[in-house]
Structures are given as C-alpha cells and as structure tokens.
Amino acid sequence: GENVEQHPSTLSVQEGDSAVIKCTYSDSASNYFPWYKQELGKRPQLIIDIRSNVGEKKDQRIAVTLNKTAKHFSLHITETQPEDSAVYFCAASRAQFYFGTGTSLTVIP
Amino acid sequence: EAGVTQFPSHSVIEKGQTVTLRCDPISGHDNLYWYRRVMGKEIKFLLHFVKESKQDESGMPNNRFLAERTGGTYSTLKVQPAELEDSGVYFCASSLVSGPGNTIYFGEGSWLTVV
Numbered sequence: 001g002e003n004v005e006q007h008p009s010t011l012s013v014q015e016g017d018s019a020v021i022k023c024t025y026s027d028s029a030s031n032y033f034p035w036y037k038q039e040l041g042k043r044p045q046l047i048i049d050i051r052s053n054v055g056e057k058k059d060q061r062i063a064v065t066l067n068k069t070a071k072h073f074s075l076h077i078t079e080t081q082p083e084d085s086a087v088y089f090c091a092a093s094r095a096q097f098y099f100g101t102g103t104s105l106t107v108i109p
Numbered sequence: 110e111a112g113v114t115q116f117p118s119h120s121v122i123e124k125g126q127t128v129t130l131r132c133d134p135i136s137g138h139d140n141l142y143w144y145r146r147v148m149g150k151e152i153k154f155l156l157h158f159v160k161e162s163k164q165d166e167s168g169m170p171n172n173r174f175l176a177e178r179t180g181g182t183y184s185t186l187k188v189q190p191a192e193l194e195d196s197g198v199y200f201c202a203s204s205l206v207s208g209p210g211n212t213i214y215f216g217e218g219s220w221l222t223v224v
Contacts, residue, residue, distance in 0.1 A: 031210075034212070044200070051209075089151075091152075097213065098154065101150055
C-alpha cells in the first residue's frame with residue numbers, strides 16, 4: 001500500500017516569513033496530491049491540490065510543487081500570517097487517500 | 110449547504126463498552142469514508158461506502174469495528190467492545206464522485222476516549 005511521510009511534525013515561523021512542509025510517497029501510481037488545513041477544533045479543509053501531470057500550482061500565498069521522479073511534494077506558504085496557524089496534512093491518492101502525520105504550524109506575531 | 114456532520118463530537122467510555130458514531134454526509138454524496146487519527150499519527154483510512162455498499166474496507170482494524178450505511182444515507186461506525194487503543198478522532202468524509210482527483214469533505218470528527 002501507499003506510505004506517506006510528512007516533515008516536519010512541528011514548525012514555528014515569524015509572521016511574514018515563509019513556511020515549507022514536505023511529503024514523500026511510495027506508490028508511483030498515486031496521481032493526486034491534496035493538502036488539508038485543520039484549524040483548532042475544526043474540520044480538515046482542502047486548501048490546494050495538484051495532479052501528477054503538473055509540477056507546480058499556486059493560489060495566492062500558497063503553492064505546491066510535485067517531483068514525480070523523486071516521489072515528493074511540498075507545500076509553500078509565503079508571507080505567513082497568524083491565521084495560517086493550524087495542522088496541515090498532505091495526502092497521496094490513486095483510489096483511496098493516504099495521509100501524512102500532519103505538521104503543526106505556528107505563526108508567531 | 111450543510112456539511113458533513115458527525116455525532117457525538119466527544120465520547121468517553123470504559124474499556125469493554127460499546128460506542129456508536131454517526132455520520133451524515135453532504136446531501137447527494139454517494140461516497141462516504143471513515144478515517145481515524147490517533148494522536149500524532151496520520152489520518153488513516155478505515156473504509157469507503159458507495160451508497161449502501163462497502164467499496165473498500167481494507168483499513169478496518171479488526172472485527173470489533175462494524176460500519177453500516179443503511180439506505181445509502183447516513184452511516185454508523187460501532188466499536189464493540191472498545192479497547193484502549195481505539196482512542197482517537199474518527200473522521201467521516203464524503204464526496205460526490207470517487208476516484209483520482211475527487212474532493213473529499215470532512216466532518217469535524219468524533220473524539221473517542223476509551224478509559
């Protein structure tokens with residue numbers, strides 16, 4: 001089955017700095033890679049996704065990159081704000097979704 | 110539009126007792142998923158319903174877990190008898206379609222603590 005590893009498990013950055021979260025996956029057949037954000041006490045929500053035929057995707061301050069050869073993908077958040085503080089989960093999917101262990105991001109004002 | 114709703118939000122039970130978690134998917138979503146997150150670990154897939162049928166139950170840990178989706182609407186996940194290691198957050202999610210690239214929508218989770 002698929003194995004998704006996510007690093008770091010915790011990340012603290014100063015407001016305005018960038019944050020990068022990295023994930024690797026094992027199943028080369030995985031072709032869809034969403035990122036979910038879970039704020040404290042709330043449900044995980046999709047913030048950005050990328051498909052295997054694309055190398056990079058941007059949405060305002062958030063970007064995701066995918067390296068299919070190396071089987072890794074990353075989430076980049078620029079100009080971080082306190083409201084970006086949350087737990088972020090990466091996932092890899094071919095049929096079912098396989099999630100990483102989550103990264104707790106704290107943005108310090 | 111109502112999102113995925115789960116009940117109860119929190120449950121504390123003793124080892125050996127039974128707990129039933131309920132999930133109401135987004136209206137019209139044929140696909141319903143159950144996931145579990147143990148503290149600090151990944152959100153782990155348990156099973157997938159398409160309407161009332163179990164499409165994939167490969168993630169169910171053992172036969173103490175029973176999931177049903179009568180009539181293809183809401184779903185229940187029963188744990189009987191509960192063990193300490195069953196503690197965690199149980200997420201339900203739903204999607205309109207299944208397969209690569211579909212978006213799944215999560216509920217807020219049911220926190221289960223077995224003492």
